[in-house]
Amino acid sequence: MYSRVKYARWRLLTPGYGSLRCYFATQPQKEKHIAILGGGITGLSAATDILARGEPCRITILESQARLGGWITSEFVDVPGGKVLFEKGCRTLRPAGASGLTTLSMIHHLGLEEELLTSSKDSAAARNRYVYYPDRLIRMPSSFAELPKFLLFEPLAKGMIAGVLNDFLKPYRSDIEGNDASVADVISNRLHPALVNLVSAVLHGIYAGNVQTLSFNAIFPQLDYYIKQHGGIARGMLYNMRRAWYDEVVLPLHDVLTMQQIMRDWDARRDRRAQDHCMEERTAALQEAKRSSIYSFKKGIQQLPDRMEELLRRDPRVGIETGCLVSSIHADETQGFGGLLVRMGANGETERHYTHVVSTIPSTRLGEILCSDHFDIDMDEASHEIKTILQLNRTVNVMVVNFWFSELDLLPVKGFGYLIPKETPAGQNPECGLGVIFDSDALQGQDTVQGTKLTVMLGGHYWDNWSEKDLPSTSDGISKARSLLSRHLGITAEPMATCATMRRNCIPQYGTHHLSRMRILRQALQDKYKGRLLLAGSSYDGVGVSDCIRSGVYASHSLDSIPKASTGLGEGFLKSQTDIDDPGAFVSVSQRHLRWNFP
Numbered sequence: 001m002y003s004r005v006k007y008a009r010w011r012l013l014t015p016g017y018g019s020l021r022c023y024f025a026t027q028p029q030k031e032k033h034i035a036i037l038g039g040g041i042t043g044l045s046a047a048t049d050i051l052a053r054g055e056p057c058r059i060t061i062l063e064s065q066a067r068l069g070g071w072i073t074s075e076f077v078d079v080p081g082g083k084v085l086f087e088k089g090c091r092t093l094r095p096a097g098a099s100g101l102t103t104l105s106m107i108h109h110l111g112l113e114e115e116l117l118t119s120s121k122d123s124a125a126a127r128n129r130y131v132y133y134p135d136r137l138i139r140m141p142s143s144f145a146e147l148p149k150f151l152l153f154e155p156l157a158k159g160m161i162a163g164v165l166n167d168f169l170k171p172y173r174s175d176i177e178g179n180d181a182s183v184a185d186v187i188s189n190r191l192h193p194a195l196v197n198l199v200s201a202v203l204h205g206i207y208a209g210n211v212q213t214l215s216f217n218a219i220f221p222q223l224d225y226y227i228k229q230h231g232g233i234a235r236g237m238l239y240n241m242r243r244a245w246y247d248e249v250v251l252p253l254h255d256v257l258t259m260q261q262i263m264r265d266w267d268a269r270r271d272r273r274a275q276d277h278c279m280e281e282r283t284a285a286l287q288e289a290k291r292s293s294i295y296s297f298k299k300g301i302q303q304l305p306d307r308m309e310e311l312l313r314r315d316p317r318v319g320i321e322t323g324c325l326v327s328s329i330h331a332d333e334t335q336g337f338g339g340l341l342v343r344m345g346a347n348g349e350t351e352r353h354y355t356h357v358v359s360t361i362p363s364t365r366l367g368e369i370l371c372s373d374h375f376d377i378d379m380d381e382a383s384h385e386i387k388t389i390l391q392l393n394r395t396v397n398v399m400v401v402n403f404w405f406s407e408l409d410l411l412p413v414k415g416f417g418y419l420i421p422k423e424t425p426a427g428q429n430p431e432c433g434l435g436v437i438f439d440s441d442a443l444q445g446q447d448t449v450q451g452t453k454l455t456v457m458l459g460g461h462y463w464d465n466w467s468e469k470d471l472p473s474t475s476d477g478i479s480k481a482r483s484l485l486s487r488h489l490g491i492t493a494e495p496m497a498t499c500a501t502m503r504r505n506c507i508p509q510y511g512t513h514h515l516s517r518m519r520i521l522r523q524a525l526q527d528k529y530k531g532r533l534l535l536a537g538s539s540y541d542g543v544g545v546s547d548c549i550r551s552g553v554y555a556s557h558s559l560d561s562i563p564k565a566s567t568g569l570g571e572g573f574l575k576s577q578t579d580i581d582d583p584g585a586f587v588s589v590s591q592r593h594l595r596w597n598f599p
């Protein structure tokens, strides 16, 4: 979809502040009544951020389940001598990047600093990450110094040296690289086919997804930018290193806007911080989390949505409705574009009017709600296009199997865990394993008793097209996970606690052309609903917890009438011009003006 020409054009447009158009919609200043569809981490983050902005508004969170928090579920289970924490989905957070900083800023806002638990960058867990291939654990290099040995002696690294050379020498291929190909296609064409297997392992650990179908452009936007702008990954990296010398850095526009907002929020809270006697300890805890490799909370990652829920429930401006089925949404023609009409209940028996709706539910479900044939009165061409795009987003099922063993030294190695690449011989992975996390090494301080805690992840893309009856039951999942642990790690001990949870449709899969589809979708929604219906969550903007928090916060900002000047992209800051309406764009900015020094 993108061409090098378009990237070049961004850099050639007339420089200057005056020509920037504000990314955020300008709305009249009347009280908003905002419906947030979905009470998972994205919806809760959006609601928390909207309230923090202090504008007059009312918020109603509409959640279909009986509880809030979405996929995040931390549960203590009793074992002999104490309690251990089982995480039934995501478990840790990373401080890196703009999303990481948004989460830290949110933690600060929630006053959760003293609950933080961190794992440092020099811990065994941070340094030792493994890949199982073809029949043993291989430690991944954790520094440049370890790279030569890995490159020379590991079969898994085959193709890396040739890949770097290819990247330098091969001309840009517009048929593949200009046309949003899959990760596998770009890696094998630009680098080396042998590297696809290693990358498949990484994608298992993030998307539980298939390297052959995930979009390179959506998964590795910065690398995609280097290829399109500079004709290669290594060339792009070198160019950027050179520009950094002259105080210039190229970043996604989305990241830059997020950073600016975090710094504004941090500065705005200066007075409050000055009055807080615990601020030194709080700031120190935040700084430790920012320096860490991963972090979570003493009672698990669920403390984050739990605290959001607690604060939201206390606020008289917020209503929370659980077990609530939204059946349709329409532009509210009766009041011009005064708002949206939301129907609830299986037959749409309840009707409500809202000025805005922030949808954080899976896109396929939103497609059904926006274009439900049952109630629809305005099923025009645009509605069909919106529905088609929303429903093209696929998802995968993952079975999460938690184990706790009373034995202390069951694991053959210490580390974060291991990932299983796609080309692992079938005899080594008949269980469709994606990876194993060594929880008791990865993060300490959550359990009241010592032992070995592991999580086995099964399924993902391997279960694509499996019918409901073919998917394993939870007891099958436990047997599969135990046989995998026995084969890979030699663990045959009897676990003292076990829990298997099937996470249906938990991780969206960004297929090829995902980003361009999302651009078309947002534009179509803007045209049809005039900025009253906003999208956020893992279907669109990244699948990690921090991505979801950032996406919720971003939706909250988009509701605001932020004047152009406050986007922060002022004179001296923006070194190249860009299309500010495109959140997928990259901008070249002055490092001096970009303050990453939060907290």
Ligand SMILES: C=Cc1c2[nH]c(c1C)Cc1[nH]c(c(CCC(=O)O)c1C)Cc1[nH]c(c(C)c1CCC(=O)O)Cc1[nH]c(c(C)c1C=C)C2
Pocket (backbone or CB within 6 Å): 089, 090, 091, 092, 093, 094, 204, 205, 206, 207, 208, 398, 400, 417, 418, 419, 434, 435, 436, 437, 457, 458, 503, 506, 507, 543, 544, 545, 546
């Ligand atoms: C349900 C399982 C999930 C798998 N991936 C994700 C979930 C929720 C999402 C995810 N996991 C990671 C990232 C990268 C960025 C980040 O936020 O850290 C994302 C978006 C990295 C990661 N992978 C595993 C862990 C423990 C982490 C740290 C973050 C977290 O706790 O999720 C291990 C792992 N995740 C999955 C598999 C199959 C797997 C295998 C060992 C799928």
